[in-house]
Amino acid sequence: MAITIEEVKEKSLKDKIIDYIQEDVPDHLYTWPYTLGAIPLVLFAILLITGILMTFYYIPYPDRAYESVRDITYSIYLGWFIRGMHKLAVNLMILSLLLHMVRVFITRAYKDNGEVKWLLGAGIFFTSLAFGFTGYSLVYDNVSYWGMVVVTNMAGELPVVGKTLLLLLRGGEEVSEFTLIRLYDLHTKLLPLLIIVLITGHILAVRLLGFAKLGTDLKSVPTEGMHKFFPEHAMEVGLISICLLIFIVDIVMLFPPTLGTAANPLEVASNVSPPWYFSAVYKWITIVPRDAGLFAVMLFIILFFAYPYIDRFLSKRGTDMWRVNITISAAAVIVFTILTLWEIVRV
């Protein structure tokens, strides 16, 4: 960009804001794999609104939790609609985050200043999973009750931090009313705070450090056009939001949310299972020796966060990281799908 005389002069705040919202963004954001970042953001907004709405009816006490969810689902006017949107939006959000990650991973967009984006993004992803688990437990039907027992126990088996983590999550040795209120606090207060900070950081990093460049792995970087953040890009995000809303509303209409039987601490649900995004990990730890399995999961998380640095280390030594990444992501997608299906489709 050439520097003009106006730019040399001190700009007024208004001009700065106008400049900011009219900043040029690259044209490849028009292609669908590059909309995968905006989709979770829109979904998060939906989750925030529907979530706040449900806190007006939900009662985080073991004797009342299930009842209040049942009321939301079956008797409160439009309760089913709000809960349905919330439930569907969280599934879509995690799905789109997964796809977004695959896209970033394959295009190696975490390079050249992208590390911060990657770290914040990974934080957002794991926070979303924590949201998924806590929200699932709040429903307090039998499946989610036993899911809560199993998952908190699993946290308790982690080396070193396990015991403390278990006490922190459960508020005691056993699952009790304190467990429910803690998960509720996490789900409606601490995690939202955390994810809002992370999302803000992630978006700021994307805007300040620049969007991912297209084709950094190819020898020739294609020259591409630009369009303005506002109105063109904003319009595009608006279009995505509208499509998502229509989709979500339709699906909720067709498949209103349901509810299992009430939690029973004396009777294990016959189909104890976590939500689908945990199925792969859940299957994994049941088919391999427990300690090794948990260790592998921890290692995976650490490697995941550190990947941009691993990439830099290896590519300096002449590894063709583009190939490596394609192979890893293909393998990861296949393994994830197999484990997930294996867990979900039980024979």
Add this chain to the structure above:
Amino acid sequence: MGVIHDNLSRRKFLSSAFMTLGLSFGLGTLFIRFGQFLTPEKKEKRIGEVLIGNFTDIPDGAATPLEISGNKILVVRSKDRITAFSRICTDLGCLVSWDAAREQFICPCHQGVYDKNGKNIAGPPPRPLDRFEILAKGENVYIRV
């Protein structure tokens, strides 16, 4: 008070080092206290004997589930032997139930299997089921919890 200028930077350094140390110590202890507030200590378990019934009351070959002061227990009688197991699966804490036909304890969560002596024989459970002591006083059966 006269200020010796040669020592200014050193003094500055020392005082800020002192501040940092003090502050991190203070805040550190405070946050450890906050953490302790959130991680309640385990309550001392009281041990007592509870009468669970007459010997003949306990069905043979079946497992009777009981809940005594928060302990989930299965009492199993085979002929004249009575044993009591905790229902908590040693894997990840689901509840086992008794399969009378196979004479085994089954955990539905990850298909853990224990034999009739509580020994883990299949699936992920790492150790046998916990036991409770059974005392017989005449015809009466007591359990220690």
